[in-house]
Amino acid sequence: MTQYKFLKEELKELNSKIELDLYYDINIFSSKESRIVVDQDGISSSNDKDKGVKIRVWDGEKYLEYGQSSLEINSIETQLNRLLKEANENSKLINKVIELKYETEILNKNYVKISQKQDIKETSKVLNEIKNRIRKFDNEVVSARCALIEEEEEHIFSNKYRSLYQKIPLKILVVIAYVKCKDEITRMVYESYVANDFSVFKKFESEEKEFNQKIINTKKVKRLKGGKYHALLSPKLTGLLAHESFGHGMEADTMMKGRALASIWSGKKIGSDAINIIDYPAIEGKHGEFYFDHDGNLAKKTYLVKKGVVNEPMADLYSKSKLNLKSSSNARAESFDHKLYARMSNTYFDTGDKTKDELLSEIKEGIYIIESNGGMEDPKGWGVQIQGCFGQKIKDGKLVDEFYDGFTLTGFLPEIIKNISGISKEFEIEGGGSCGKGHKEWVRVSEGGPYLLIEELILG
Amino acid sequence: MEEKQIQISKYSKYIELLNKLLSQNKISAWNINGHDIERENFYMEADYKIESILEAKREGFVVNLYKEINDEIGKSTFVSSKYDSIEEFKEDLNIALFTCSQSRTKKYKLSKKEDKEVDYSHIDYDSFCSKKFEENFKSKTLKVFFAQIIEILKKEISGAQSEKINLKVNSCEFLNSIRTYEHIDSNKIDKAFKQNSSYFELIITAKNLDTNKENEFVSYEKINNVINFDFEGFFKNCILNAKNSVIAKQMKNFKGKVILSNTACKDFFIPDLSLNSVIGHCSARLKHQGVSKYKIGKEIFTAKKNKLTIYANAIRKNNSVSEAFDEEGISGQRTCLIKKNVVQTFFANKQYADYTKNKATGPLGVIEVNPGDKSLEELNQEENYVEIITFSSFVPDLVSGEFSSEIRQGYLVENGIRKPIKGGLLTGNIFKILENIELSKEIQDVPGYVGPKAIKFYDAEIVGL
Numbered sequence: 001m002t003q004y005k006f007l008k009e010e011l012k013e014l015n016s017k018i019e020l021d022l023y024y025d026i027n028i029f030s031s032k033e034s035r036i037v038v039d040q041d042g043i044s045s046s047n048d049k050d051k052g053v054k055i056r057v058w059d060g061e062k063y064l065e066y067g068q069s070s071l072e073i074n075s076i077e078t079q080l081n082r083l084l085k086e087a088n089e090n091s092k093l094i095n096k097v098i099e100l101k102y103e104t105e106i107l108n109k110n111y112v113k114i115s116q117k118q119d120i121k122e123t124s125k126v127l128n129e130i131k132n133r134i135r136k137f138d139n140e141v142v143s144a145r146c147a148l149i150e151e152e153e154e155h156i157f158s159n160k161y162r163s164l165y166q167k168i169p170l171k172i173l174v175v176i177a178y179v180k181c182k183d184e185i186t187r188m189v190y191e192s193y194v195a196n197d198f199s200v201f202k203k204f205e206s207e208e209k210e211f212n213q214k215i216i217n218t219k220k221v222k223r224l225k226g227g228k229y230h231a232l233l234s235p236k237l238t239g240l241l242a243h244e245s246f247g248h249g250m251e252a253d254t255m256m257k258g259r260a261l262a263s264i265w266s267g268k269k270i271g272s273d274a275i276n277i278i279d280y281p282a283i284e285g286k287h288g289e290f291y292f293d294h295d296g297n298l299a300k301k302t303y304l305v306k307k308g309v310v311n312e313p314m315a316d317l318y319s320k321s322k323l324n325l326k327s328s329s330n331a332r333a334e335s336f337d338h339k340l341y342a343r344m345s346n347t348y349f350d351t352g353d354k355t356k357d358e359l360l361s362e363i364k365e366g367i368y369i370i371e372s373n374g375g376m377e378d379p380k381g382w383g384v385q386i387q388g389c390f391g392q393k394i395k396d397g398k399l400v401d402e403f404y405d406g407f408t409l410t411g412f413l414p415e416i417i418k419n420i421s422g423i424s425k426e427f428e429i430e431g432g433g434s435c436g437k438g439h440k441e442w443v444r445v446s447e448g449g450p451y452l453l454i455e456e457l458i459l460g
Numbered sequence: 461m462e463e464k465q466i467q468i469s470k471y472s473k474y475i476e477l478l479n480k481l482l483s484q485n486k487i488s489a490w491n492i493n494g495h496d497i498e499r500e501n502f503y504m505e506a507d508y509k510i511e512s513i514l515e516a517k518r519e520g521f522v523v524n525l526y527k528e529i530n531d532e533i534g535k536s537t538f539v540s541s542k543y544d545s546i547e548e549f550k551e552d553l554n555i556a557l558f559t560c561s562q563s564r565t566k567k568y569k570l571s572k573k574e575d576k577e578v579d580y581s582h583i584d585y586d587s588f589c590s591k592k593f594e595e596n597f598k599s600k601t602l603k604v605f606f607a608q609i610i611e612i613l614k615k616e617i618s619g620a621q622s623e624k625i626n627l628k629v630n631s632c633e634f635l636n637s638i639r640t641y642e643h644i645d646s647n648k649i650d651k652a653f654k655q656n657s658s659y660f661e662l663i664i665t666a667k668n669l670d671t672n673k674e675n676e677f678v679s680y681e682k683i684n685n686v687i688n689f690d691f692e693g694f695f696k697n698c699i700l701n702a703k704n705s706v707i708a709k710q711m712k713n714f715k716g717k718v719i720l721s722n723t724a725c726k727d728f729f730i731p732d733l734s735l736n737s738v739i740g741h742c743s744a745r746l747k748h749q750g751v752s753k754y755k756i757g758k759e760i761f762t763a764k765k766n767k768l769t770i771y772a773n774a775i776r777k778n779n780s781v782s783e784a785f786d787e788e789g790i791s792g793q794r795t796c797l798i799k800k801n802v803v804q805t806f807f808a809n810k811q812y813a814d815y816t817k818n819k820a821t822g823p824l825g826v827i828e829v830n831p832g833d834k835s836l837e838e839l840n841q842e843e844n845y846v847e848i849i850t851f852s853s854f855v856p857d858l859v860s861g862e863f864s865s866e867i868r869q870g871y872l873v874e875n876g877i878r879k880p881i882k883g884g885l886l887t888g889n890i891f892k893i894l895e896n897i898e899l900s901k902e903i904q905d906v907p908g909y910v911g912p913k914a915i916k917f918y919d920a921e922i923v924g925l
Contacts (some may be wrong), residue, residue: 042565046537067516069542120562143749178751185860186751226923257506257630258665259676337499337516376853380676385852385866406862408885439732460885460923
């Protein structure tokens with residue numbers, strides 16, 4: 001904290017020296033990740049640190065950006081002045097200036113969370129015990145691995161108006177079992193648990209039975225026959241639908257480029273009044289947690305869908321200015337040497353009024369989709385692709401002992417949302433994953449929501 | 461040589477501290493893997509307007525410490541960007557020393573300079589970097605080059621507009637980098653290499669003026685050398701696919717012959733986010749963990765037609781995925797993994813090579829798949845089949861080999877008539893679907909993959925909508 005507190009003050013002083021009337025901002029990125037992995041070969045560990053500064057100057061029609069690893073204030077000042085000079089020269093030649101609608105309220109804030117520490121010996125011991133329990137749980141578990149990933153992100157945003165600092169620690173426990181199945185194929189059973197502190201171990205303990213049950217269920221998997229199904233989505237799948245299928249289409253930079261079908265749905269009804277889809281970074285202990293974004297906007301809830309109506313998109317400063325939108329807190333860059341885009345954080349469906357069991361009882365024959373290995377966005381076509389799904393058969397309102405894996409959930413998003421006929425009270429946001437824009441630009445996110453009952457869902 | 465000397469001096473103060481720990485027997489070995497990345501990126505939005513120009517310089521390195529303790533090894537890795545002071549490095553080194561004393565893995569032989577796997581006689585500093593590209597990069601003329609490419613794009617788009625279909629460029633990203641890597645270790649191995657890399661992404665929307673239906677086509681290419689790249693051909697292909705996307709029919713259920721061509725074929729062999737299971741099971745780590753089903757000298761499956769021969773080539777010239785060494789200093793090699801469907805060896809770092817009693821193979825590098833003997837024309841001589849051009853995202857399960865991937869663009873050929881299609885899921889198991897295939901004799905040479913332009917599956921299944 002001390003180093004960054006000092007740097008924050010140095011940047012404030014630097015801002016006070018800048019006389020040119022051009023918009024600019026400075027983002028300091030710093031991330032630490034320590035990883036302890038325990039598997040059959042023993043314990044290994046690594047510590048990653050990354051830091052750097054990203055300086056942006058607006059010349060009236062485009063950003064000039066520079067990123068470097070060094071955080072020396074003199075070097076930052078030199079690069080900022082170089083970019084300002086170049087932008088100033090450019091600005092004299094620009095005919096049609098685009099005015100950036102940046103925030104001018106003066107803010108000086110710190111958001112600091114203390115990272116809980118634990119001796120590596122103690123952590124390794126706990127991981128080893130978990131690994132051994134999983135390995136011994138079933139004879140068909142051919143290998144097991146546990147890892148604790150401790151992330152700590154520090155970030156400074158600084159410009160003429162804002163001086164912001166945040167420090168967010170996150171811990172992710174990853175548990176993996178490789179299981180030999182009846183069809184002689186080895187499959188991976190994976191689970192991750194996220195929190196700000198070591199409560200991830202307690203989370204696992206309370207859900208260990210479920211993890212073990214997953215091992216037993218995985219051994220029985222069959223291939224699902226493609227077709228339309230009455231389905232119940234777990235909170236994980238609900239989250240993926242919110243994130244991959246809907247969220248990406250509501251990123252304002254994608255809309256600005258004419259790449260999102262959501263643009264023509266804006267203000268229109270897409271589902272029942274019970275449907276609300278939200279993006280909100282400031283949720284404690286979730287993987288998309290942060291308190292201000294890389295444009296210096298303080299975290300706020302963005303209702304992508306409100307009472308069934310397509311509402312406001314997630315924006316960065318440039319797309320917000322071009323599309324004349326309200327501020328949202330969604331400007332994010334992967335690192336100091338990457339461009340900033342409109343991105344999601346913690347994205348979820350809001351809760352409904354039924355219980356999971358009530359929703360289940362409404363299915364005569366169908367599938368409970370429990371998890372998947374990810375999805376791919378299609379903002380222009382609003383096509384849904386969530387692949388590598390794992391599911392369980394439902395018959396006469398009850399889960400039966402029949403399991404399927406490797407199938408894909410697909411279809412046209414507005415059709416799927418229209419076909420949501422029930423939303424549970426139970427609610428979860430989980431996951432320690434990252435999200436790419438297309439096939440690159442990774443940022444940490446999470447997603448979730450309630451259980452969703454959906455009719456005529458295409459699975460294959 | 462001059463450039464290399466600069467590199468060495470950059471790490472000298474760290475080497476001094478590491479050697480001191482070595483002489484005090486606090487560690488048994490160390491290595492430093494430095495990486496310097498310079499970027500020059502251009503971002504264009506709709507109407508050919510530049511939104512951002514980004515330059516960056518990333519400097520960092522990875523340090524590995526090893527401590528042999530009886531029949532175990534303690535290993536600690538720390539990665540950091542450039543230190544602004546030696547005190548910061550000392551702080552991290554102390555944490556790493558403690559971590560090293562606490563971590564334990566089964567002992568394995570650390571690499572030595574005299575090992576055959578540490579032979580660099582076949583690798584030069586400049587082997588993987590295009591001189592022409594570097595000249596353009598250093599002299600900041602890529603901006604001019606990008607402007608020229610955009611002029612070609614404008615011309616192609618304008619020439620392809622018709623009364624029925626309107627085309628629009630939504631965005632374009634042109635990302636370039638020069639990367640310098642260096643490996644230095646306590647065995648006095650010191651090697652460096654340079655790599656160039658480019659990424660070009662183009663998104664075009666086509667609008668059918670009769671139906672008002674709009675669709676976009678996203679193309680992205682990792683490019684070995686942009687200076688020689690056929691942008692005109694690339695743009696023509698993007699435009700064709702964008703136009704097809706608005707007239708494409710939704711794919712229905714289908715069982716039979718499916719051809720993956722160009723991008724789809726490349727994505728099948730080297731998926732973006734994972735390894736293809738047929739290659740992944742050649743991992744010594746997976747073998748050691750009891751997850752790989754392969755045995756050296758045994759067939760991976762019985763083939764009905766073409767058999768697979770696959771190499772991992774980390775030292776292929778002019779390929780931006782080639783690498784001179786792995787983090788333990790094992791030099792890049794060309795390794796035959798599978799020959800005519802028979803497993804030849806497992807790819808491994810030093811640790812897993814030792815555990816599985818195999819040779820360390822260094823970095824994986826470029827996947828080379830031997831071509832077949834039929835031309836694309838011959839493979840396409842069918843009355844009824846599906847050709848897939850691109851997937852939305854091809855992500856097989858590495859361990860089980862199962863996949864189910866949405867078709868973003870393709871053709872359905874019925875009674876010899878070819879019509880664009882989209883949607884539907886190519887579904888199956890990698891090991892099963894590869895039992896009955898033919899590969900084209902024409903190859904594609906792209907970053908990370910050199911192999912057939914097309915693969916024909918005889919027993920494939922598409923689940924339609």
